[in-house]
Amino acid sequence: xxxTTKITMLEAINRALHDAMEADPKVxxxxxxxxxxxxGGVMGVxxxxxxxxGAERVVSTPISEQAIIGxxxxxxxxxxxxxxxxxxxxxxxxxxxxxxxxxxKLRFMSGGQTAVPMVVRTMTGSGFSTGGxxxxxxxxxxxxxxxMKVVAPSNxxxxxxxxxxxxxxxxxxxxxxxIQLYFMPADFTAEKIPLGKARIAREGSDLTxxxxxxxxxxxxAVADQMAKDGTEAxxxxxxxxxxxDRETVLASVKKTxxxxxxxxxxxxFGIGAxxxxxxxxxxxxxxxxxxxxVGGAFCAVPYCxxxxxxxxxxxxxxxxxxLELVA
Amino acid sequence: xxxxxxxxxxxxxxxxxxxxxxxxxxERIIKEMKSGRLVTPxxxxxxxxxxxxxxxxxxxxxxxxxxxxxxTHDMVAKGFPLxxxxxxxxxxxxxxxxxxxxxxxLTHPESGCMVTTGIVGSSMxxxxxxxxxxxxxxxxxxxxxxxxxxxxxxxxxxxSMNMAALFDLPVIFLCQNNLYAEHTSxxxxxxxxxxxxRADAYGMVGVTVNGxxxxxMYGAAKVAIDRARAGEGPTMIEAMTFRFxxxxxxxxxxxxxxxxxxxxxxxxxxxxxxxxxxxxGIASEDELAGMESGIKEVIEAAVAAAYDADxxxxxxxxxxxxxxxxx
Numbered sequence: 001x002x003x004t005t006k007i008t009m010l011e012a013i014n015r016a017l018h019d020a021m022e023a024d025p026k027v028x029x030x031x032x033x034x035x036x037x038x039x040g041g042v043m044g045v046x047x048x049x050x051x052x053x054g055a056e057r058v059v060s061t062p063i064s065e066q067a068i069i070g071x072x073x074x075x076x077x078x079x080x081x082x083x084x085x086x087x088x089x090x091x092x093x094x095x096x097x098x099x100x101x102x103x104x105k106l107r108f109m110s111g112g113q114t115a116v117p118m119v120v121r122t123m124t125g126s127g128f129s130t131g132g133x134x135x136x137x138x139x140x141x142x143x144x145x146x147x148m149k150v151v152a153p154s155n156x157x158x159x160x161x162x163x164x165x166x167x168x169x170x171x172x173x174x175x176x177x178x179i180q181l182y183f184m185p186a187d188f189t190a191e192k193i194p195l196g197k198a199r200i201a202r203e204g205s206d207l208t209x210x211x212x213x214x215x216x217x218x219x220x221a222v223a224d225q226m227a228k229d230g231t232e233a234x235x236x237x238x239x240x241x242x243x244x245d246r247e248t249v250l251a252s253v254k255k256t257x258x259x260x261x262x263x264x265x266x267x268x269f270g271i272g273a274x275x276x277x278x279x280x281x282x283x284x285x286x287x288x289x290x291x292x293x294v295g296g297a298f299c300a301v302p303y304c305x306x307x308x309x310x311x312x313x314x315x316x317x318x319x320x321x322x323l324e325l326v327a
Numbered sequence: 328x329x330x331x332x333x334x335x336x337x338x339x340x341x342x343x344x345x346x347x348x349x350x351x352x353x354e355r356i357i358k359e360m361k362s363g364r365l366v367t368p369x370x371x372x373x374x375x376x377x378x379x380x381x382x383x384x385x386x387x388x389x390x391x392x393x394x395x396x397x398x399t400h401d402m403v404a405k406g407f408p409l410x411x412x413x414x415x416x417x418x419x420x421x422x423x424x425x426x427x428x429x430x431x432x433l434t435h436p437e438s439g440c441m442v443t444t445g446i447v448g449s450s451m452x453x454x455x456x457x458x459x460x461x462x463x464x465x466x467x468x469x470x471x472x473x474x475x476x477x478x479x480x481x482x483x484x485x486x487s488m489n490m491a492a493l494f495d496l497p498v499i500f501l502c503q504n505n506l507y508a509e510h511t512s513x514x515x516x517x518x519x520x521x522x523x524x525r526a527d528a529y530g531m532v533g534v535t536v537n538g539x540x541x542x543x544m545y546g547a548a549k550v551a552i553d554r555a556r557a558g559e560g561p562t563m564i565e566a567m568t569f570r571f572x573x574x575x576x577x578x579x580x581x582x583x584x585x586x587x588x589x590x591x592x593x594x595x596x597x598x599x600x601x602x603x604x605x606x607x608g609i610a611s612e613d614e615l616a617g618m619e620s621g622i623k624e625v626i627e628a629a630v631a632a633a634y635d636a637d638x639x640x641x642x643x644x645x646x647x648x649x650x651x652x653x654x
Contacts, residue, residue, distance in 0.1 A: 028463075056463060062493065067452045067486035074456020074470070077441055078391070080463065082456075097483075101446055102453065110434035111425035112647040114441060146648045170650035243649075 010182040012156035013045050013121075015190065016163040017083065021053045027167055028057050028075060031068055031085030031121075035060040042087055043123065043182060065091050069098035069120065076118040077106070081167055089124035089176065090133045096141075103172040104147035119166045123177040125214055125264065126312045132300030137213075137265035142174045143242040143274070149195060150241040152176040154216035155186045158239055161193030169195060178214040198245035200252070204232035207258035207325050210249055210275060212238040215262045215313060222319040231326055241271055246278060253279050257288035258325045264312050267295025294321045331546025336609045338384055342541050343600050343615075345380035348622050349400045350597045352409065355626050356399075356416065360576055364634075367416055369430050371572035372400030374539075377596045378503055378566045379404035381544035382471070385552040386439070391457040391470040393442040393450035396431040397503075397570070401473050406438035413629040419636035426639045427647065447508075448478030451487035451500065458496035458561070469497040469555040477508025479522045488563065492531040497555035499548070500526075500563040503538060505570040510582040526563035538566025539596035571595075 007015075021027045029049055033041055038060045040047030050058035061068050065086055072084040086092050092099060103116045126135040142148045149171055153159035159177070166173040173195070201216055202223050209219045216237045223233035234252050238244055253259045259279050261272035272293040279291050294313045302308050334342060353373045359365040372379075375397075383404040386392075394401040399412070407423070415422030416430055423435050431445035442453050454472030461468035478484060479502055491498045502522050506513050519525070526533020532554070536543040544566060551562035569591035573580045580588055604610045610618075645653040 059494070062486075062489060064486035064490055066483045067455055067490045070449075070452020070483065070487065071456035071459055071490065074391075074393075074453040074458070075460045075463075076456070077453070078457045078460025078464075080460055097446055097449055098452060102442075102444065102449060106434075106442065107650070108647045109424060109428040109432035110647075111423065111427050113424065113434050113436055115650065149649070 005188055006185045007156050007188045008183055008185050009153070009156045009159045009177070010043060010045055012160040012188060013163055013177065014047060016160045017046060017049055018052065019190070020164055020167045021049060021057065024081060026080045028059070028080050028082040029085070030059040030061055030071060030082060032063055032087050033060055034058060034085050041085065045121075046085065065095040066098055069095040069103065072118045072120070073098060073103050073106070073116050076116045077114050081117050083119045083121060083167060086120055086122040088134050089122045089138055090136050092120070092122060092138065099142070099148070100145045104145045107171070108147060115170050116172045117170045119163070119173045119175050121175045121177060123179050123182070125178040125180055126301050126308055127180050129303055129305060129308060131303040135301040137176070137263065137296070139174075139176060139241050140265060140270050143271055147171065148242065149173040150176070151195060151239065152213040152241055153239060154181065154213055154237050156188045157186070157191070158193060158199065158237070160188070161191050162195065162239060164192040165195050168192070176213065180214055193239070195240045196243050196245060197239065198248040199237045199239055200234065200248065201237045202233065202235040204234035204256065206231045206233060206256055207260060207322060208234045208236060208249070208252040208256045209260045209262060209318070209322065210236045210238065211262040212241060213264065215264055218313065218315045218318050219262055221315045222322055225319060226322060233322060244275065249275065250279065250282055253283055254286055257286060259291045260294065260318070260322055260325055261291070262294045262313055262318055264296055266298055267293055268298050270295050289325050292321050292325050294318050331543065332549050333542050334381070334384065334545040338545065339541060339600070340604060340609055342377065342380045342384060342545065343604055344618060345383060345404045346376035346597050346600060347619055349376040349380065349403045351619065351622050352403055352626055353400070355630065357572070357576055359630070365416060367430055368396070369416070369576060370397035370574070371570065371576060372397055374571035374591065374595070375503055375505060375568045376400055377541050377544055377600065378501070378538040378568060379473070381541050382501065382548040384545055385549045386469070386471070388437065388439055390439050390468050391441050391454065391461065392439050392473070393444070393454040393457065393470065394440070394473045395443065395447070395450050395475070395478070396445045397475065398443050398473065399430065399433065402433055402435070402440045402443070405440055407433065407435045407440050408438070409625055409629040410632055411435065413633040414636055417633040418638060419633055420639040421633070421636040425643060427643060448474050448481040448483050450474050451478070452483050454498050455487050455491050455496060458491060458498035459494070461497050467556045469499060469552055471499045471501055473501040473503060475508065476502060476504040476506065476513055476522060477511070477516065478502070479525070480508070480516055488526065488529045488531060491561040492529040495558065495560040497558070498561040499551050499555060500561060502563065502565045503568055504565050505568050507570070507574070507583070509574045512582070521565060523563055523565040531561055531563055533563040533565070535565040535567065538568040539594070541600055
């Protein structure tokens with residue numbers, strides 16, 4: 001245990017990067033505007049790194065997502081631990097060949113001779129009227145890709161601990177940062193948190209809400225509201241989406257008999273489908289109700305505020321689904 | 328080209344030894360495929376042997392190579408052992424990639440063969456990263472990306488060339504221009520007559536050489552590699568050549584100009600170098616015949632050993648996906 005104090009997730013990630021670069025000279029950072037002359041990233045997440053660790057290790061790149069990820073892969077194979085930033089999650093689409101055909105597969109295709117210990121940090125999330133190409137959650141694409149790990153923290157402590165673990169991990173990790181969460185202060189403890197372990201954010205006995213990233217906050221609000229009427233929801237923050245913590249999820253649903261999966265990504269073919277399927281395969285006879293899912297609407301993230309709000313899961317829509325589940 | 332360094336007699340003989348190994352190995356693979364014993368997606372480098380053979384004379388084992396699906400000639404020249412290569416072609420557990428990669432993903436880090444990709448041109452962004460690692464290591468290593476004329480038209484070519492030049496990385500971009508991108512001629516792929524012209528647009532030295540001429544190819548490669556080792560940045564070499572077996576084995580090459588293939592075969596660079604060695608008194612007919620039969624013995628031993636080995640066990644599906652075996 002180190003000190004506990006309130007900081008934002010943005011500050012926590014910045015601190016994790018500083019601590020990781022301090023701890024291991026092989027850790028590098030690259031991406032658009034990540035160095036201090038370019039203001040340490042569009043949100044300032046990488047502020048201070050280039051001043052402290054030098055322009056050789058912290059590199060602002062041209063707008064070249066394929067070359068950013070390719071460079072990270074090459075540096076990783078060459079013995080380094082690069083942390084590449086893809087400014088917004090939609091931009092990973094530009095670099096999909098490098099991520100899914102190369103980063104994720106080189107270890108397997110080489111029979112374990114090469115490894116790609118890199119982290120790709122990227123931010124996303126609706127709520128800022130940024131429309132159809134600046135707001136998407138695309139975690140299912142990567143969770144569907146063998147060889148890629150996917151992490152999405154919901155608070156500063158997890159962001160710090162998971163990022164430190166991701167950088168030390170010997171496999172490529174996609175690290176998804178929610179823009180709204182960047183600015184929310186919360187209690188903070190600087191400790192590494194192992195990948196693949198979910199966090200029980202709230203204990204309960206009547207239903208299990210399984211979620212990650214910003215949606216954890218909505219799920220907690222719903223659970224608090226339901227508690228007033230005597231229904232106790234257990235909220236599981238997955239933290240790592242792939243590989244996900246089946247053990248914790250299945251133990252919880254076995255206890256409650258009811259499962260609701262929530263993600264901001266479009267519901268159809270999202271990670272909720274996989275989790276629901278495993279719950280059905282493992283616990284069919286013990287379920288008190290069919291597994292439910294709440295996810296984004298099946299459309300591009302819309303621009304105008306009313307539509308954007310209607311697109312994403314909210315405490316209202318999550319609460320409604322939760323009540324139906326326990327009815 | 329007069330200011331290029333020229334290979335001495337011993338170097339010429341070594342270039343021939345490599346080129347003859349590539350040619351004999353290629354012919355043996357095709358014989359095996361035609362016999363029906365070997366079913367594999369093999370892309371022949373026959374006709375392009377001199378390029379990597381002359382290049383490799385200036386490379387060390389710890390210099391990095393990122394090559395492509397048409398890349399066995401590059402790897403044989405770089406020092407990839409034939410026994411593990413053949414076992415990999417045969418899909419056996421003794422293969423360099425334990426039978427999990429195949430000819431399009433051959434990997435052998437001990438000889439610097441870091442990545443082989445089945446995606447046109449994806450060798451380039453990764454070589455940029457290996458160049459970055461080499462620069463950070465400060466030991467004078469270089470990274471070579473080889474690719475074809477077709478790959479010169481993908482987006483990652485632009486991103487990679489620009490970034491390597493911007494950061495003065497020790498990368499050699501080796502375009503093996505065999506005039507056809509799969510079935511499409513260079514004339515139908517670009518308005519320019521030489522791909523090396525593009526290097527200038529990135530602030531990079533670019534040269535076009537006759538890749539089938541050992542003097543020119545050796546000289547251009549040595550100058551580029553020396554420049555990279557000295558920290559003076561990348562070079563693009565466009566090595567003109569021709570592929571004798573089309574895109575895939577069995578390709579009828581009907582898309583080629585009438586007589587073009589026959590004419591190229593008339594100028595087969597490997598027998599041409601052989602004759603030159605005799606004409607210039609560098610080696611006698613008997614010496615070369617002895618060298619060739621020695622190469623054939625190594626190949627035959629590799630072929631026999633490959634088929635003697637077992638296929639990998641199904642447990643391998645769970646290994647090398649991540650660093651830790653999947654439960």
